[in-house]
Amino acid sequence: MNLLQHRVLNGWPFFGLVASLTFAAMVAGYVLIGIATPEAAVNMIRLSVQLASPWVYLAFVATPMTQLFPGNLSKWLLRNRRYLGLSFAAGFGWQAVFIGVLLALHNPYYWDEMHNDVDFFLRMASYIFLLAMTVTSFFPVRRRMRAEHWRWLQLVGIWYFWAAIWVSYAPMALSIDAKTIDVVYTTLGLLALMLRVGAYLKSPVSSLPQGSATL
Numbered sequence: 403m404n405l406l407q408h409r410v411l412n413g414w415p416f417f418g419l420v421a422s423l424t425f426a427a428m429v430a431g432y433v434l435i436g437i438a439t440p441e442a443a444v445n446m447i448r449l450s451v452q453l454a455s456p457w458v459y460l461a462f463v464a465t466p467m468t469q470l471f472p473g474n475l476s477k478w479l480l481r482n483r484r485y486l487g488l489s490f491a492a493g494f495g496w497q498a499v500f501i502g503v504l505l506a507l508h509n510p511y512y513w514d515e516m517h518n519d520v521d522f523f524l525r526m527a528s529y530i531f532l533l534a535m536t537v538t539s540f541f542p543v544r545r546r547m548r549a550e551h552w553r554w555l556q557l558v559g560i561w562y563f564w565a566a567i568w569v570s571y572a573p574m575a576l577s578i579d580a581k582t583i584d585v586v587y588t589t590l591g592l593l594a595l596m597l598r599v600g601a602y603l604k605s606p607v608s609s610l611p612q613g614s615a616t617l
Contacts, residue, residue: 416489
């Protein structure tokens, strides 16, 4: 049997595994980094984004991979697109937790050093998209929506999260203080975009793409 067909690597067991590993990583981060200083709390916020990023990239390329490189991997991505999205939500949700910690424990630092009206607006948009895409990924809610509305929500949402994640790494990757993870995620984000564009160019005639990634 192909490893990608194993029960643990598909569906809800896969999501449970990712969510558990994410939780364990955040607990380990808390033990090692802590939240005693504002800088530590910010590092925990960054850790949550780092843990979430791979899953949104994989959800982003699920359909393009099927179109460009059909095979076991692309079938696995498409089959688990929903759970990849939920895995992203499981990681990204920790960002909100530690932003709350930062506000509670280091409120002056947040307003003096981190607050930016544009960033605040984009962050709120992220949480609205995250909640909307997560809730509508469940069939009882999805079936109450018009199909085109659901597809547009998922399409706009996955593009928004790809852009939000990529933009968070790209400036750092180009800076003199660039870390390996910044370069890796910037490169992977560009590769994901190339796959998406390549799939569109291969089949340009489509109204609402079937490859909208669900959370």
